Amino acid sequence: MLRFGFLQVTVCLAWAGVFCAGGPKSAAEEESLPRPNFVLCMADDQGWGDAGYQGHPVLKTPVLDEMARSGLRFNRFYAAAPVCSPTRGSVLTGRHPNRFACFSWGHTLRPQEVTLAEALRRAGYATGHFGKWHLGSVQAASPVCPGNSGFDHWASSPNFYENDPLFSLNGRVIATRGESSQVTVELALEFIERCVRQEKPFLAVIWFGNPHLPHVATEELKALYPDQPPRKQNYYGEVTGIDRAMGLLRRGLRKLGVAENTLVWYTSDNGGRSPGSNGPLRGHKGQLWEGGIRVPAVIEWPAVIRSPRQVDIPCGTVDIYPTLLELAGVEVEHQPVLDGESLAGLIRGQPWQRRRGLGFWVYPTRGRPKRSRQILQRLQKAQQQGREPRNPEQLDLRAGKLTRTYTSEDARRGHAAWIEGPWKLHRVPIKGGFRWELYHLQRDPSERHNVAQQHPQVVQRLRRRLAAWQSSVLDSLNGKDYHEP
Secondary structure (H helix, E strand, O other), X not given: OOOOOOOOOOOOOHHHOEOOOOOOOOHHHHHOXXXXXXXXXXXXXXXXXXXXXXXXXXXXOHHHHHHHHHOEEEEEEEOOOOOHHHHHHHHHHOOOHHHHOOOOOOOOOOOOOOXXXXXXXXXXXXXXXXXXXOOOOOOOOOOOOHHHHOOOEEEEEOOOOOOOOEEEEOOEEEEOOOOHXXXXXXXXXXXXXXXXXXXXXXXXXXEOOOOOOOOOOOHHHHOOOOOOOHHHHHHHHHHHHHHHHHHHHHHHHHHOOOOOOEEEEXXXXXXXXXXXXXXXXXXXXXXXXXHHHEEEEEEEOOOOOOOOEEEOOOEEHHHHHHHHHHHHOOOOOOOOOOOOOOOHHXXXXXXXXXXXXXXXXXXXXXXXXXXXXXXXXXXXXXXXXOOOOXXXXXXXXXXXXXXXXXXXXXXHOOOEEEEEOOEEEEEEEEOOEEEEEEEEOOOOOOOOOOOOOOOHHHHHHHHHHHHHHHHHHHHHHOOOOOOOO
């Protein structure tokens, strides 16, 4: 069993937790820059401990390690949910996925949601999606395909995928050859190169299919871990494959001359499961303990982040949407309720702390299987025969349709948690009610010591805020924060 030393940190700005090393770019200097480009990269099931810079004694991740050494590194970054589809929806909306009924894996966006791609496209950005979608169909006629969710150009898979993947290229199935993460980045770089030629700012969303099961690394990548059993050779090889793909991306941005003013944000959609590692954190994928939702995260933006920094403030995937909109100077009319906050000031090196906590809630709903290769093979066969399947279920035509009203009783379902500063309150379902557990994450990141009895006032304060937040989420579920155009 691998053992990890938890990374001890020293807070620079009281609880704000920003580690300072060198001065940020001045406001005048930043204003002289053109609008930044954005590249959002996300691994599939990479645990918090699954990187060399997190202290893993075996994994080879030199590119991620370099990004962590030279950029902005988050020590407490949270996926909005402990499974994939909901977290991906949070990236595109800035909202907790329960607000739009994306309760579990395989659930979709609501077409009514305002996405990051839609907002930036209206502001003149070219937008592209590459890799795992898992927020709806990848047929062009679907209301929740990438093309109808704000992306001009997309090469997308319905779910995770392995080597030599099939993708839906703007609705038409294509076959590719090569290691899956590298192929994904190559498709993204083709899009980025076109944007550079056209002198357009761009948003490129790169969502890798690894290191999700079944873990099938190439022989070259497995050979990097000769002393490991086959199961770990495949897992570690897939993580190193992502790392190499990130190196290809960084080199490509430099070759195209846009690396300086391109913000690259890397993270994972949820915690890992064996043989992956969440370091010292309790729990794993599918759970609201730290191991299920705290994930690796780093940002590079050389024009603005000129010296390495580390951040101990709790931040998360819900913050990506408001952050990028502020950095691009974009405002959304009739913006639905957000759960995220802009991290623009933090990225610029300014004193910053959260105005409100982060809410988490696993609403107990089954996932919906989506087997990418089979789906795309069927679609490819139909397209080769000159037809486009019109199965309403495959097209997700009912996505966003409200089938019932959610009541206050729904707020009593499922495990929920509230993070505020160093505190994390869990509402754990038990027979006949709930058990409340309180942890001080600065002192106890492994959530081993429940201090609820010692801090009853903190428990009551966080209970009220969690309840108010869940009430707001139910309002969104019932469509109260959507506006007719």
